[in-house]
Amino acid sequence: MLETKEILRAKTAEDVQAAIAEAGAAGRTLEVVGGGTKRRIGEVRADTVLSLEKLDRVVDYAPEELVLTVQPGVRLADLEELVAAHGQMLPFEPPGLAKTLGSKGRATIGGTVAANLSGPRRIRAGAARDHLLGFSGVTGRGEVFKAGGKVVKNVTGYDLSKVMAGSWGTLAVMTELTLKVLPAARTELTLLFFGLEDRKANEAMTIAMGSPAEVSAAAHLPNFAARCAPLKAEMAVTALRLEGFPASVQARAEALVGRLTGFGRVEALDARHSREFWADVREVAAFADDPRPLWRISVPPAAGWKAGHALSGDVLYDWAGGLVWLLSEEDPAQVRTAARALGGHAALYRGEGVAFAPLEGPLGALSGRVKAAFDPLGVLNPGRLG
Known part of the structure; x- marks a missing residue:
């Protein structure tokens, strides 16, 4: 629970930078949270909680430019209501998953993008990372930096927005995000x-x-x-x-x-x-009230039905078969093996055990180098990704 650790409630980007720098200097670690809805995904072993809930300001919204800049603590539901009032939408249709994950919190845009969570429209509009134009953040070294901008064609060198989305807060803490929005369907x-x-x-x-x-x-x-x-x-x-x-x-x-x-x-x-x-x-x-472990399996769409048949339990297929939600008591190693055999991967979203299997081979080595560049002391969300 959130209350079992010391809680630092950041109100500014400067607060975030100071908290990370001080933790690194003291050899301490931080669990970074927004609304807390995804805290049970992965076992974070940290000394202190860094809460971003009060970083909840809409910095700039230009509906005519289809661009929105917000702080990470803005609640997802509030953001969707804001853009809907202008006849627009978040194209990647992000899920909150609070009830399904057994949380009483409310999902924030920062946590949603950090987890790269996308809903049913992903098959047409792309993932969360595809709509993150830029961000400001603080690395695990305590260094402030910016990446991207407020236009689509602004990428030179490494596209850090793609790196940050899906890193689950293990590389840096985003203090401001710029997102692309689109007109809502009539x-x-x-x-x-x-x-x-x-x-x-x-x-x-x-x-x-x-x-x-x-x-x-x-x-x-x-x-x-x-x-x-x-x-x-x-x-x-x-x-x-x-x-x-x-x-x-x-x-x-x-x-x-x-x-x-x-x-x-x-x-x-x-x-x-x-x-x-x-x-x-x-x-x-459909799976919110079931007590069984819940797996999120990503595979090529044509192979989705095979994942459901290779494993015991009950399934729901999204993304034309590319996303398989599995309720199962199956051995975790078997679930991951089946996903890999179909060209995909599996993550445990609800239940006891390791949420994300460690990356291996060249991809694992590359991931390790990226982690060392951003957070060499392992200050941010240790244990989240295994």
Whole structure:
């Protein structure tokens, strides 16, 4: 729990720099947290908590330029509400996952980007890292630095935004982030196919993604996931989302249904119900109340259904099969071995044990050199990545 350690509550970027510098000089370590929703992913073994919750200011928002600059403690829900008021959205549709991870906190934009978390629209819009234009931060050495900027074409040398997103706060602490936003779709519609077994559903999603329909989300909920709340369907559900102008969405939906005539009965969800459905998929709501360990497995989309069949437990497929959420008591080594055999990797998001398998070979060596350059003393989030 947060209260079991000394807590430093940073209110400025200068507070962050001072806390890291002092920790390094004293041989102490820091656990960096925002809303605290992802604290149970990985076992951080640190002396002190550095909280960024009070770094919660929107620094600059230029809707006409599609650019937003914020501090890391801004709550994700508040940020989504802000951009929605201007008819815009965070394109990578980030999940909060608080309920699914058993947290009472509220996700922040800093933690979301640090974990590189992306929702169903990732298959079309890209990941969180693709929308991080630049940031200011403090390395584990206590050095202040900036990377990127406020325009898309600003990268020379190493693209540190790509390095930082997904580093889980182990390299540096971001004190300000600049993000690209996009106009929100005028409407959306989701096609639902019923009763498909996993391999057939994967085939349908592959056809849809290869079509001109511009599918913005594709997921398959097998029987167990479909029966769980909140969907409570009687059989497996395969879902394909289309977004855009109403006439275009309708025309693309009709064409897509024609391409998928061999996949059985189809129904359409209107815009409101479609948004509700994908919010549940994004948050993995079907698995929120299940006590079993929860794995997040990333594999090539065509191999997604194989991951579900290679391991015991229950699954939910997102990203057209490329993201597999697995509820399982399976041995962790077996889960990771199965993921690697399919060209992917697995992370334990809920449950006891190592969350992330250590990188090996050339990739592990490169990761070690990056860590040594940013945080040679191991001040930031020790143990988070194994």
